[in-house]
Amino acid sequence: MSRLIMNRRGLLKTGAAVGAGMAMPTVLTAGGHGYANAPTGSTVTLGFNVPQSGPYADEGADELRAYYLAVKHLNGEGDGGMMNTFSSKELQGTGILGRKVEYVTGDTQTKSDAARASAQSMIQKDGAVMITGGSSSGVAVAVQALCQEAGIIFMAGLTHSNDTTGKDKKANGFRHFFNSYMSGAALAPVLENAYGNDRVAYHLTADYNWGWTTQESVQAATEAKGWTTVANVLTPLTATDFSSYIAPVLNSGADVLVLNHYGGNMINSLTSAVQFGLRDKLVNDKNFEIVVPLYSRLMARGAGENVKGIYGSTNWHWSLQDEGSKAFVQSFGEEYGFPPSQAAHTVYCQTLLYADACERAGTHQPCAVVEALEGFDFDGLGNGPTHYRAEDHQCFKDVLVVRGKENPTSEFDLLEIVEVTPRAQVEYPADHPMFAGGALGNCNNG
Numbered sequence: 001m002s003r004l005i006m007n008r009r010g011l012l013k014t015g016a017a018v019g020a021g022m023a024m025p026t027v028l029t030a031g032g033h034g035y036a037n038a039p040t041g042s043t044v045t046l047g048f049n050v051p052q053s054g055p056y057a058d059e060g061a062d063e064l065r066a067y068y069l070a071v072k073h074l075n076g077e078g079d080g081g082m083m084n085t086f087s088s089k090e091l092q093g094t095g096i097l098g099r100k101v102e103y104v105t106g107d108t109q110t111k112s113d114a115a116r117a118s119a120q121s122m123i124q125k126d127g128a129v130m131i132t133g134g135s136s137s138g139v140a141v142a143v144q145a146l147c148q149e150a151g152i153i154f155m156a157g158l159t160h161s162n163d164t165t166g167k168d169k170k171a172n173g174f175r176h177f178f179n180s181y182m183s184g185a186a187l188a189p190v191l192e193n194a195y196g197n198d199r200v201a202y203h204l205t206a207d208y209n210w211g212w213t214t215q216e217s218v219q220a221a222t223e224a225k226g227w228t229t230v231a232n233v234l235t236p237l238t239a240t241d242f243s244s245y246i247a248p249v250l251n252s253g254a255d256v257l258v259l260n261h262y263g264g265n266m267i268n269s270l271t272s273a274v275q276f277g278l279r280d281k282l283v284n285d286k287n288f289e290i291v292v293p294l295y296s297r298l299m300a301r302g303a304g305e306n307v308k309g310i311y312g313s314t315n316w317h318w319s320l321q322d323e324g325s326k327a328f329v330q331s332f333g334e335e336y337g338f339p340p341s342q343a344a345h346t347v348y349c350q351t352l353l354y355a356d357a358c359e360r361a362g363t364h365q366p367c368a369v370v371e372a373l374e375g376f377d378f379d380g381l382g383n384g385p386t387h388y389r390a391e392d393h394q395c396f397k398d399v400l401v402v403r404g405k406e407n408p409t410s411e412f413d414l415l416e417i418v419e420v421t422p423r424a425q426v427e428y429p430a431d432h433p434m435f436a437g438g439a440l441g442n443c444n445n446g
Contacts, residue, residue: 035365036151036446037127044099047128049119051135054110055264058298059135059343063157065336066344070351074101081331082352085324085380090359097358108134112142119143123150129364130155132350135343137161137210144173151446153366155350158343160294162213165394166435171443172366174373174393176350180214181434183293183313184221186399186421190311195289197226202254204245204269206261207234214260218293230254242269246276255283258291266292267302274306295402297341300414307404307414314400316345316382317417325382339412349381367443391430392440399426
């Protein structure tokens with residue numbers, strides 16, 4: 001069985017059938033072009049698919065807060081947030097293309113199968129015209145592939161693996177978050193300056209695509225500065241007790257432990273490392289150090305005192321003083337009583353970027369939205385001037401290196417920015433070996 005789909009230039013071609021067991025989304029016609037779940041009434045539905053349970057549930061909760069705020073602003077309620085600072089001026093608080101924005105939510109459970117099932121329900125039963133969310137690269141890759149098959153735009157949430165815009169990139173998917181390569185490129189010079197170039201690293205790595213590519217990226221970047229890597233040990237995403245993984249580090253000869261863990265995994269592994277006394281050790285005549293390549297304020301809060309002095313990278317931080325960041329922090333703070341996390345910032349931006357692309361394209365048609373986003377340059381959403389590269393749909397902007405504060409002033413003031421790494425330092429060619437193996441393919445209208 002085959003069906004007609006639209007390629008990236010909007011031309012009809014014959015494509016493979018949707019996978020067995022997956023019903024086709026409703027295809028309506030608007031402006032002479034058929035596409036999946038085209039809205040016909042006075043509303044348009046977006047699908048917010050986040051971890052409401054599992055090790056990344058804290059991130060998911062903050063994502064939902066930001067999604068609700070984005071919908072409120074798009075519909076003309078509240079103070080408008082970053083719509084006021086966004087360099088594109090298409091969004092006027094009248095919904096999207098004059099339709100009020102509604103939404104449905106789902107729980108990914110930080111599991112690929114659950115995330116796909118949730119997204120599929122949103123597409124088939126709720127008529128979602130765009131799916132967004134997630135705090136796991138395994139989830140992002142799975143849902144992005146589903147949206148490609150269904151002819152729906154996917155605006156990724158927290159997904160840091162190189163694979164999302166590397167070997168698993170899809171024409172219907174876009175990523176605003178940075179990636180593992182960028183973390184390594186930003187962190188390595190700071191770590192060399194802080195700890196020297198003759199360090200011996202031991203990696204503990206979450207056993208899925210995010211962990212693998214983060215470990216690979218950080219190892220390559222630090223070894224280019226003179227470090228050596230003594231071991232890389234994979235840990236299951238479901239792990240809660242990391243004591244059996246920390247104990248061997250003591251006799252490995254390593255003087256740095258790199259925790260390629262996120263969310264609850266990072267909180268538990270860092271806590272275990274501190275309990276084993278690693279931070280009090282002197283190895284190779286050097287103070288033993290711990291590095292967390294991907295940081296978030298939510299993780300820092302969960303780990304408490306243990307984050308003090310520990311370096312990592314982050315996509316965004318509420319202390320940034322650009323106009324967009326200040327506007328978002330004010331809106332979010334007035335709504336919820338505390339500052340937003342990088343998770344909240346990322347998904348808020350993705351919602352506005354999708355809405356803006358629809359306005360500029362004059363339609364929700366996926367291929368037209370893709371064309372509007374490819375090569376898009378903008379400012380005013382935090383992190384300075386930003387570019388969406390057409391070749392892989394990866395977003396490029398400045399990257400932050402942060403460190404756990406020694407003397408925090410509140411439960412939210414836990415990280416300090418030590419370096420704003422210029423976008424040029426973290427950019428790479430689209431055919432870089434770490435991102436090889438996949439093709440973007442053609443846009444699918446459904």
